[in-house]
Amino acid sequence: MKEQRFLRACRGEDVDCTPVWLMRQAGRYMEEYMAIRRRHSFLTMCKTPELATQVTLQPVNRLGVDAAILFADILLPLEGMGIELEFAQNEGPVIHNPVRTEADVDRLKIIEPEEAVPYVLEAVRMVRRELAGRVPLIGFSGAPFTLASYIIEGGGSKAYLDCKKLMWQNPQAWHRLMNKLAQVVVGYLKAQAAAGAQALQVFDSWVGSLSPQDYQEYVLPHSRFVMESMKEAGVPVIHFAHNGATLLELVREAGGDVISLDWRIDLAEARRRLGADVPVQGNLDPAALLAPPEVIRQKVKKILEANQGCPGHIFNLGHGIHKETPVEHVQVMIEAVRQFGCRQE
Amino acid sequence: MKEQRFLRACRGEDVDCTPVWLMRQAGRYMEEYMAIRRRHSFLTMCKTPELATQVTLQPVNRLGVDAAILFADILLPLEGMGIELEFAQNEGPVIHNPVRTEADVDRLKIIEPEEAVPYVLEAVRMVRRELAGRVPLIGFSGAPFTLASYIIEGGGSKAYLDCKKLMWQNPQAWHRLMNKLAQVVVGYLKAQAAAGAQALQVFDSWVGSLSPQDYQEYVLPHSRFVMESMKEAGVPVIHFAHNGATLLELVREAGGDVISLDWRIDLAEARRRLGADVPVQGNLDPAALLAPPEVIRQKVKKILEANQGCPGHIFNLGHGIHKETPVEHVQVMIEAVRQFGCRQE
Numbered sequence: 001m002k003e004q005r006f007l008r009a010c011r012g013e014d015v016d017c018t019p020v021w022l023m024r025q026a027g028r029y030m031e032e033y034m035a036i037r038r039r040h041s042f043l044t045m046c047k048t049p050e051l052a053t054q055v056t057l058q059p060v061n062r063l064g065v066d067a068a069i070l071f072a073d074i075l076l077p078l079e080g081m082g083i084e085l086e087f088a089q090n091e092g093p094v095i096h097n098p099v100r101t102e103a104d105v106d107r108l109k110i111i112e113p114e115e116a117v118p119y120v121l122e123a124v125r126m127v128r129r130e131l132a133g134r135v136p137l138i139g140f141s142g143a144p145f146t147l148a149s150y151i152i153e154g155g156g157s158k159a160y161l162d163c164k165k166l167m168w169q170n171p172q173a174w175h176r177l178m179n180k181l182a183q184v185v186v187g188y189l190k191a192q193a194a195a196g197a198q199a200l201q202v203f204d205s206w207v208g209s210l211s212p213q214d215y216q217e218y219v220l221p222h223s224r225f226v227m228e229s230m231k232e233a234g235v236p237v238i239h240f241a242h243n244g245a246t247l248l249e250l251v252r253e254a255g256g257d258v259i260s261l262d263w264r265i266d267l268a269e270a271r272r273r274l275g276a277d278v279p280v281q282g283n284l285d286p287a288a289l290l291a292p293p294e295v296i297r298q299k300v301k302k303i304l305e306a307n308q309g310c311p312g313h314i315f316n317l318g319h320g321i322h323k324e325t326p327v328e329h330v331q332v333m334i335e336a337v338r339q340f341g342c343r344q345e
Numbered sequence: 346m347k348e349q350r351f352l353r354a355c356r357g358e359d360v361d362c363t364p365v366w367l368m369r370q371a372g373r374y375m376e377e378y379m380a381i382r383r384r385h386s387f388l389t390m391c392k393t394p395e396l397a398t399q400v401t402l403q404p405v406n407r408l409g410v411d412a413a414i415l416f417a418d419i420l421l422p423l424e425g426m427g428i429e430l431e432f433a434q435n436e437g438p439v440i441h442n443p444v445r446t447e448a449d450v451d452r453l454k455i456i457e458p459e460e461a462v463p464y465v466l467e468a469v470r471m472v473r474r475e476l477a478g479r480v481p482l483i484g485f486s487g488a489p490f491t492l493a494s495y496i497i498e499g500g501g502s503k504a505y506l507d508c509k510k511l512m513w514q515n516p517q518a519w520h521r522l523m524n525k526l527a528q529v530v531v532g533y534l535k536a537q538a539a540a541g542a543q544a545l546q547v548f549d550s551w552v553g554s555l556s557p558q559d560y561q562e563y564v565l566p567h568s569r570f571v572m573e574s575m576k577e578a579g580v581p582v583i584h585f586a587h588n589g590a591t592l593l594e595l596v597r598e599a600g601g602d603v604i605s606l607d608w609r610i611d612l613a614e615a616r617r618r619l620g621a622d623v624p625v626q627g628n629l630d631p632a633a634l635l636a637p638p639e640v641i642r643q644k645v646k647k648i649l650e651a652n653q654g655c656p657g658h659i660f661n662l663g664h665g666i667h668k669e670t671p672v673e674h675v676q677v678m679i680e681a682v683r684q685f686g687c688r689q690e
Contacts, residue, residue, distance in 0.1 A: 164636070168635075211611075212610070246609045263556045264555075264556060264591045269591075287509045290506055290510050291510070292514055302558065
């Protein structure tokens with residue numbers, strides 16, 4: 001049953017216990033991860049299937065989560081498109097040739113995943129072999145908007161001014177860019193599914209910078225294309241629009257089998273707005289893992305209570321885990337999900 | 346009528362035209378501001394009533410906005426509390442003795458505004474004289490949570506981990522800190538009103554980092570204390586919880602005469618949730634002022650249409666204006682508010 005817990009919840013089916021995993025569960029908060037990270041660059045780890053496999057399995061072995069998520073980065077497919085990507089020490093991603101004009105957009109290539117990111121697909125196959133059915137493997141991609149924001153801004157951003165300027169000043173170039181990115185995302189996700197990923201998450205990490213009106217006009221059609229195209233892949237797709245509480249209805253309209261919620265919205269309120277039959281994922285504030293164990297337990301309990309035992313709930317954080325998190329606190333969280341989120345016999 | 350437009354809208358009364366002003370309307374996007382800024386530090390400008398008055402009046406003279414907002418900074422009252430504050434070049438505020446323990450909280454002093462920030466109050470009096478009734482003057486303060494976040498984190502923050510840690514690990518110290526800050530905010534706002542400020546805005550700029558549950562438990566009682574205490578000051582208070590779309594009902598519960606909205610929520614949806622009788626302010630994406638004039642006009646029109654001509658709407662941005670904004674685009678915005686937001690005779 002445990003093997004199927006996560007996938008059943010994705011489909012809104014009954015489960016013995018609410019499944020749980022954590023966004024960015026393989027990462028700097030774990031000593032076993034740091035032991036590898038100290039010897040290899042982040043990008044090397046992504047591009048070496050043995051290393052990616054090893055860190056993907058760490059939280060499964062250590063924490064007993066109900067799903068593995070592939071160790072990778074949402075920007076990996078961009079290199080094959082012609083984007084010069086670097087992960088600068090402590091500064092996050094830097095893109096040396098940001099996209100600002102229609103000509104820049106025209107130069108971007110649509111990747112063939114087996115050529116552009118063979119190491120990701122090899123890691124998927126390797127993780128599946130190593131997992132041997134213990135828990136399902138989740139693959140993932142950035143959503144078109146979030147990828148666009150990086151390649152236009154040249155990295156992370158506070159206000160996304162260049163991104164929004166292109167969107168408003170040159171909607172034609174914008175839509176061509178989003179269209180290309182959507183095609184890349186679909187190809188990339190399908191290749192992961194073909195390689196063995198049993199579920200897929202689409203991260204629209206920065207889309208919460210947009211008004212609902214702009215989301216509807218400039219983003220939704222492209223996210224919908226991704227979600228519609230993925231139906232034929234036959235694996236559930238989780239749609240995560242971070243800081244997107246006001247976009248929920250539009251995100252549902254764009255599609256996806258599961259809607260992932262950040263911590264800014266009460267889960268019961270989100271379910272009311274989405275409709276009770278839409279499976280949801282979330283939604284503990286990742287900062288809460290720095291709170292004392294008793295506070296963590298209370299917060300887990302409240303989220304599970306907000307769900308009222310409805311099928312179709314995957315417990316998760318509302319965003320990626322912070323590197324300052326004590327592993328023991330993650331264990332407290334998972335134990336609390338088991339304590340309060342299992343069916344009473 | 347123009348003199349009263351803004352204040353009438355704050356009270357939900359009928360107006361000839363929707364009043365308009367911009368958060369951070371005196372600032373780096375204006376050449377006349379930069380001419381002064383190049384000769385003085387930011388803090389010197391705040392602490393010199395003649396300079397603060399001069400820049401406060403610049404957008405009134407140049408743009409014809411319906412209200413002036415005092416040039417000042419939300420962190421100014423902290424110095425008198427014992428906080429060592431510095432505005433580092435291009436880095437924003439830095440606090441050299443962040444508050445992390447109960448003993449740190451105990452050391453904080455409750456300020457007497459006439460002693461701690463006499464320059465702010467003198468600037469209020471000076472601006473009122475210079476305005477000579479042309480438009481009303483808005484004073485302001487940070488909300489307790491936002492001030493707490495700065496003094497705990499030691500400056501700006503991405504995830505507010507130290508702030509949240511204190512909140513969860515030591516709720517007693519947290520509430521004592523918030524209680525002190527709330528008292529300071531009330532004293533500071535009342536002093537501004539006594540000096541002549543005709544309306545007040547409370548900025549809870551970073552409260553959108555909290556879940557509704559944490560807002561309710563750790564913030565709402567203190568913001569409510571501020572709002573309740575301010576009733577006797579007899580001037581309208583605008584309550585702005587940035588990125589607070591999921592907190593709207595709780596923000597209304599905390600109080601304030603006007604609720605200020607960021608751009609992430611449709612204004613009509615916000616009015617439905619708040620109740621049609623609650624005056625609102627907002628809510629153009631400040632980045633939209635970098636869009637072409639025609640896009641700005643359309644966006645202004647949509648916001649005014651979303652309000653459907655109801656009384657109690659003040660047009661504003663959803664957050665502070667960006668320094669990259671062309672002044673001409675601000676003028677386009679204001680002209681559009683006049684074109685689409687005036688009563689048809």
